[in-house]
Amino acid sequence: MIDLSKSSEESFSAFKACVDHYFAARGWKPLAFQRETWRAIAQGQSGLVHAPTGMGKTQALWLGACMQSLRFHKRSKAASTLNGPTLLWLTPMRALASDSLSALREPFIDTLWASRFDVGMRTGDSTSAERQRQARRWPFALITTPESLHLMLSRADATSVLGRVRFVMVDEWHELIGSKRGVMLQLALAWLRQQLEYAPQVWALSASLGDLEAAASALIPGKPRMITSSKPKSIQVHCLLPQASSRLAWAGHLGLSMCEPLAQYLDQSKSALVFTNTRSQAELWYQALLEARPQWAGRIALHHASLDLSVRRWVEQALKAGQLSLVVCTSSLDLGVDFLPVEEVIQIGSPKGVARLIQRAGRSGHQPGAIAKITIVPTHALEVVEAAAAAKAVKAGELESRTPPQRPMDVLAQ
Numbered sequence: 001m002i003d004l005s006k007s008s009e010e011s012f013s014a015f016k017a018c019v020d021h022y023f024a025a026r027g028w029k030p031l032a033f034q035r036e037t038w039r040a041i042a043q044g045q046s047g048l049v050h051a052p053t054g055m056g057k058t059q060a061l062w063l064g065a066c067m068q069s070l071r072f073h074k075r076s077k078a079a080s081t082l083n084g085p086t087l088l089w090l091t092p093m094r095a096l097a098s099d100s101l102s103a104l105r106e107p108f109i110d111t112l113w114a115s116r117f118d119v120g121m122r123t124g125d126s127t128s129a130e131r132q133r134q135a136r137r138w139p140f141a142l143i144t145t146p147e148s149l150h151l152m153l154s155r156a157d158a159t160s161v162l163g164r165v166r167f168v169m170v171d172e173w174h175e176l177i178g179s180k181r182g183v184m185l186q187l188a189l190a191w192l193r194q195q196l197e198y199a200p201q202v203w204a205l206s207a208s209l210g211d212l213e214a215a216a217s218a219l220i221p222g223k224p225r226m227i228t229s230s231k232p233k234s235i236q237v238h239c240l241l242p243q244a245s246s247r248l249a250w251a252g253h254l255g256l257s258m259c260e261p262l263a264q265y266l267d268q269s270k271s272a273l274v275f276t277n278t279r280s281q282a283e284l285w286y287q288a289l290l291e292a293r294p295q296w297a298g299r300i301a302l303h304h305a306s307l308d309l310s311v312r313r314w315v316e317q318a319l320k321a322g323q324l325s326l327v328v329c330t331s332s333l334d335l336g337v338d339f340l341p342v343e344e345v346i347q348i349g350s351p352k353g354v355a356r357l358i359q360r361a362g363r364s365g366h367q368p369g370a371i372a373k374i375t376i377v378p379t380h381a382l383e384v385v386e387a388a389a390a391a392k393a394v395k396a397g398e399l400e401s402r403t404p405p406q407r408p409m410d411v412l413a414q
Contacts, residue, residue: 047225052233053362173204208355210401255379344373
């Protein structure tokens with residue numbers, strides 16, 4: 001049996017064999033950008049990994065960090081006595097944290113490495129019992145949000161708790177960069193760099209950024225490494241129109257007049273996500289579709305952030321298991337969640353951005369080589385023009401640039 005307590009060539013070879021088996025068992029091979037990421041992490045670099053949804057960004061950074069941790073032969077005396085996580089995995093949403101937990105655990109299920117690279121979660125949904133258990137023994141990797149990280153930084157023992165952090169991975173960086181939450185994260189990373197004995201390696205992940213260099217520089221000082229996938233994701237964008245264009249109003253945002261055409265379209269679909277831009281719109285469309293197709297009862301569900309956590313998790317698990325064929329949702333299912341059974345995505349109204357359209361389209365065909373499909377349902381006539389412009393931008397690979405707020409003093413005051 002391999003002694004996994006030692007950072008040796010033997011244990012590193014055993015880990016590599018585990019990774020090879022993980023990919024082979026799924027009929028995959030590590031992609032070029034994944035291997036490049038592993039090499040960059042091994043060289044101690046920080047940077048940005050930008051690749052289409054479903055291409056394996058999570059595996060690239062997670063497995064690379066695990067490999068690098070095995071190379072750590074020398075630690076300071078202070079670090080060796082600390083009880084804290086080695087890796088922080090930051091997500092922009094609590095709803096994404098549980099899915100990230102499953103994704104990080106997956107490569108090591110039923111292996112000896114599951115205990116070495118154990119994963120925990122600390123968000124606003126974590127119970128006090130879970131927090132106390134973590135305080136006694138922190139996991140190797142801790143999945144958390146920017147807000148929960150700031151609460152950890154406010155602890156009197158923050159330096160000792162976070163003293164072993166060697167890696168910080170920022171998932172879905174595009175969701176944070178343009179907001180004050182992103183600035184909060186920048187301040188937290190600045191604290192870590194200043195207070196810890198070893199500055200951690202910082203990596204960002206995204207599938208829908210415009211200006212990559214600006215996005216990376218906002219999070220990582222110096223010259224961050226830029227890694228992109230050479231295989232673009234194939235995305236098909238369609239627009240669902242009524243039989244008579246006169247049926248489309250010139251204003252409004254609900255678009256319920258398109259309910260029957262959409263129901264007829266979904267009759268031919270095995271599984272789909274229907275995205276709306278607001279929670280109230282999601283509830284109205286859920287009721288309208290159920291009234292239009294009563295036989296869908298038990299196969300259709302609603303998902304948004306205001307629902308109870310247990311309900312949201314049930315919907316996510318049922319969709320993954322193929323028990324649901326249709327979920328009406330908001331941005332609560334925009335990110336990260338891996339729903340392999342989903343064949344296509346429906347967008348009610350304009351997504352209000354090319355990046356968001358690409359992000360939502362990626363909920364379908366969520367695996368390497370698969371085609372992502374999204375159908376836009378206009379709620380008024382002018383959105384037909386928006387849909388055409390969005391489809392053209394997707395084909396040309398044109399995305400909006402996102403820049404962080406400049407010197408928001410209210411964030412600094414907090």
